[in-house]
Amino acid sequence: MTTEAAAPDFRQRLLTAFEESIAETGYAKTTIADIVRRARTSRRTFYEHFASKEECFVRLLAEANAEQVQQIAAAVDPGAPWQQQARQAIEAWIASAESRPGLTLSWIRDGPSLGVAGRQLVRDAMEQFVGMVNQLVDRSEFREAGIGPISRQRLIMLLGGLRELTAVTVENGGRMSDFTEEAVEATIALITPMS
CATH class of the missing domain: 1.10.357.10 (Tetracycline Repressor, domain 2)
Structure with missing residues (x-):
């Protein structure tokens, strides 16, 4: 579980990573795996912040x-x-x-x-x-x-x-x-x- 203090940082990292992936490959081709790889975090962290792509x-x-x-x-x-x-x-x-x-x-x-x-x-x-x-x-x-x-x-x-x-x-x-x-x-x- 992420700590409360780290939560906004992880959330922002995920959003930034998603935007970078959209710019490179588009929304349709971006996967959650792409997002977490770019954000240097885990699927678990992704799902702590968002229910879905x-x-x-x-x-x-x-x-x-x-x-x-x-x-x-x-x-x-x-x-x-x-x-x-x-x-x-x-x-x-x-x-x-x-x-x-x-x-x-x-x-x-x-x-x-x-x-x-x-x-x-x-x-x-x-x-x-x-x-x-x-x-x-x-x-x-x-x-x-x-x-x-x-x-x-x-x-x-x-x-x-x-x-x-x-x-x-x-x-x-x-x-x-x-x-x-x-x-x-x-x-x-x-x-x-x-x-």
């Missing part, structure tokens, strides 16, 4: 999503003009996703295949992003431009489109930063009030 994956994706939301929110200067804030948010989203391309692609393509847990994870992640964006637009620069709050449906279209564009770009050997300008323009167009 799927549970470990859900935890890894949930934590990565929460980190990404925090990084994006922190990257936006609340005093900048609203178009610049939109650019900063998109650039931070792309930078965060590019720093973990294997996990990002796996999150988009493999996450939904996890059944009920995967669908709930996707819904929770989308709600975190919707909440974050609406917090970002709840500022004077946006209100003065007549922007906000943005409908949940519109944000889902924006975020879903960005996710799919990311997946297609990475699968075709491109970089997410290749579509920065297009993403910024689409974001501004989607959140600009119609006259």
